Amino acid sequence: MATIDLLQNWTQPQGLLAVGEPFWADDPTPEVKAIHDPDGNSFVDLGGTLDRITSHGYDLIEMLIASPDDWDRYQAEMWPNLAAWLDTNPDHALAGEVRQGWHDNQRSYLHNARRSLGWGVFVIRPST
Numbered sequence: 131m132a133t134i135d136l137l138q139n140w141t142q143p144q145g146l147l148a149v150g151e152p153f154w155a156d157d158p159t160p161e162v163k164a165i166h167d168p169d170g171n172s173f174v175d176l177g178g179t180l181d182r183i184t185s186h187g188y189d190l191i192e193m194l195i196a197s198p199d200d201w202d203r204y205q206a207e208m209w210p211n212l213a214a215w216l217d218t219n220p221d222h223a224l225a226g227e228v229r230q231g232w233h234d235n236q237r238s239y240l241h242n243a244r245r246s247l248g249w250g251v252f253v254i255r256p257s258t
Contacts, residue, residue, distance in 0.1 A: 131149065133149050134149060134186045134188065135186070138256075144255060144256060146253055146254070147253070147254050148253050149252050149254060150249065150250070150252075151179060151249070151250060151251075152247060152249050153175055153176055153178070153249070153250060154247070155175075155245070155247060155248035157246070158243075158246040159242045161242055162242045165243070173247075176250075179252065184257070187256060188254040188255060188257060189255055190252060190253075190254055191253045191254060191255055193251065193252045193253065194251045196248065196250065198244065201244065201247065201248075201249065205236075205239050208235075209232065212228060213232075
C-alpha cells in the first residue's frame with residue numbers, strides 16, 4: 131500500500147491515517163481483473179488488505195466499507211454528465227469514443243465489476 135508509505139512521512143508519531151483502498155469483495159471474472167488489476171497484484175480481498183496494513187507496521191483501528199448502493203451511486207453519477215456532454219458536443223471528434231467508453235463502462239460494471247469490487251476507508255495507526 132504505497133499510500134501508507136507516502137502518508138506516514140507527514141503524520142505525527144502514533145497519528146491516525148485514513149486510507150481509501152479498493153479490494154475484491156468477490157472473486158473477479160478474468161474481464162474485470164484485466165480492466166481493474168492488469169498487473170495481478172494491485173487488489174486483494176479484505177483479509178489481504180489487513181495483511182498489507184499489518185505488514186507496514188500498522189494496526190487497523192476502524193473501517194468503513196462502501197455498500198453496493200454506494201458503489202451504484204458513485205458509478206451512476208457519472209452517466210448524466212456524459213450524456214450532457216454528448217448532448218452539448220454531438221459533433222466533437224471524441225463524441226463516438228466518449229459514448230462507447232460510457233457504454234462499455236456501464237456494461238462492465240453492471241455485468242461483472244459490481245459484484246467483485248469493493249471500496250473501504252481504513253483507519254490505521256502505527257503498531258505499538
